[in-house]
Amino acid sequence: DAGITQSPRHKVTETGTPVTLRCHQTENHRYMYWYRQDPGHGLRLIHYSYGVKDTDKGEVSDGYSVSRSKTEDFLLTLESATSSQTSVYFCAISEQGKNIQYFGAGTRLSVL
Amino acid sequence: GENVEQHPSTLSVQEGDSAVIKCTYSDSASNYFPWYKQELGKRPQLIIDIRSNVGEKKDQRIAVTLNKTAKHFSLHITETQPEDSAVYFCAKRDNNDMRFGAGTRLTVKP
DSSP states (O other): OOSEEEEOSEEEEOTTOOEEEEEEESSOOSEEEEEEEETTTEEEEEEEEEETTEEEEOTTOTTOEEEEEETTEEEEEESSOOGGGOEEEEEEEEOTTOOOOEEOOOEEEEEO | OOOEEEEOSEEEEETTSOEEEEEEEOOSOOOEEEEEEEOTTSOOEEEEEEETTOSEEEETTEEEEEETTTTEEEEEEOSOOGGGOEEEEEEEEETTEEEEOOOEEEEEEO
16 A cells, blocks of 8 residues: 555544544655545545645535645645535545545544 | 445355455545555555556555546455455545545455
């Protein structure tokens, strides 16, 4: 597996609390992505980054923000978690000029 | 970007039979079409991909075909084995916009 670490792997939180998920890579890949996976929807892109401090919105970005201060770290923040954000979150990385995306192991988030 | 439709949502085959999963899309800009396999509780893993300038690609028991005119692409698994049981996702990419199908749960019965 590509050197991608997601933390935490599991989290239970309450509605209205802030939550930050971390994706750490050791591959020095330029591109990093955050997806959420829900039954019946496959994987949907939340935000992606094409370099340090360079990010853009994906298909389902409302309620989420991201930051990338270092090549190796891409953070996903839920400013005020809602029950609709209960999901499995996957980080992915890809090299510049390459289409293939490699996924992390995922973070299961439950918002009660 | 436009979404991608994937069919069927579930597929059950007998060991040794073939399995075919089909995806359709509507835009003209997508130029990369990967297929991912996801076992229960695991991460999605790329099993095969195809670019828009190629019509077919094969890797052992797995093949992907692309009809860019009709805007559909298919995954073919021959001589299925129990370890092929998983959820399979098609996807299409237009620049940095990757869209995934809803997935097909394949069950291979021994």
